[in-house]
Amino acid sequence: xxxxxxxxRRRLGLLRxxxxxxxxxxxxxxxxxxxxxxxxxxxxxxxxxxxxxxxPHVQPDGSGVYRCVACGxxxxxxxxKFESGTGWPSFSAGVADGVETxxxxxxxxxxxxxxxxxCGGHLGHVFNDGPAPxxxxxxxxxxxxxxxxxxxxxxxxxx
Numbered sequence: 168x169x170x171x172x173x174x175x176r177r178r179l180g181l182l183r184x185x186x187x188x189x190x191x192x193x194x195x196x197x198x199x200x201x202x203x204x205x206x207x208x209x210x211x212x213x214x215x216x217x218x219x220x221x222x223p224h225v226q227p228d229g230s231g232v233y234r235c236v237a238c239g240x241x242x243x244x245x246x247x248k249f250e251s252g253t254g255w256p257s258f259s260a261g262v263a264d265g266v267e268t269x270x271x272x273x274x275x276x277x278x279x280x281x282x283x284x285x286c287g288g289h290l291g292h293v294f295n296d297g298p299a300p301x302x303x304x305x306x307x308x309x310x311x312x313x314x315x316x317x318x319x320x321x322x323x324x325x326x
Contacts, residue, residue, distance in 0.1 A: 192238040192286040203237060210308045211237050211288035214273065214280075219254025222309025232262065234313040240285035241265045242312070243305065249297075251304055256312065258305040259297050266305075268293060281305055 194202070199212050209215040224233070233243045233256075242265045243258040251257035264284060271280035271292065281290040290311045297304035 190285065190287050194286075199237070204310070207236055207310050210310055211283075211290075214289040215308075216291075217255075217308045217310050221254075222256075224248075224256040224309045224312050233258075235283040235286060235288060235290075236311055236313045237288045238283060238286040239313070240283055242283065242290065243307070251297075251306070253306055255291065256307045256309050257297070258307065259301055259303055261305060266290065281307065283311075 196212070200208055203211060206217060210217055228248075229245050231245045232241045233245065233248075234240060235242055241262045243261055247258045247260045249257055249259060261281070267282050267284045268279045269282065271278045279293045281293050282288065283290060288311060289308075291305065291307040294304045294306060295302055
């Protein structure tokens with residue numbers, strides 16, 4: 168059973184949104200482990216990175232909305248996807264209210280981490296070497312994206 172507001176420090180990090188409010192989806196470590204595959208858990212909850220060219224969704228295709236595999240929130244429109252040659256799905260923009268960013272110094276150099284706004288799952292990083300007009304490249308772990316895309320407009324709450 169998923170608690171709406173777990174207490175104590177046994178929660179797995181990233182449970183608070185950018186403004187300090189609780190996330191819409193909060194689960195215990197064990198609940199996430201049960202729901203996600205081991206690779207998805209490592210990437211989404213432990214800030215891991217999958218091997219390049221190892222997952223689906225690398226090539227641009229079709230239309231619709233890519234959703235968070237953990238909570239179903241709309242993250243990226245297929246129309247913003249492009250081939251970056253990096254081995255990870257790349258997008259030029261996120262869905263409004265679907266993703267958020269924060270500074271990441273885990274490798275000793277500043278990067279910008281991309282998170283699911285609804286559940287706080289680690290999605291990847293965004294770089295300033297994308298296509299015009301925005302110049303952004305959201306480099307996203309394929310395992311963080313759901314298996315399929317929904318064709319209707321995204322709802323960041325996954326409803």
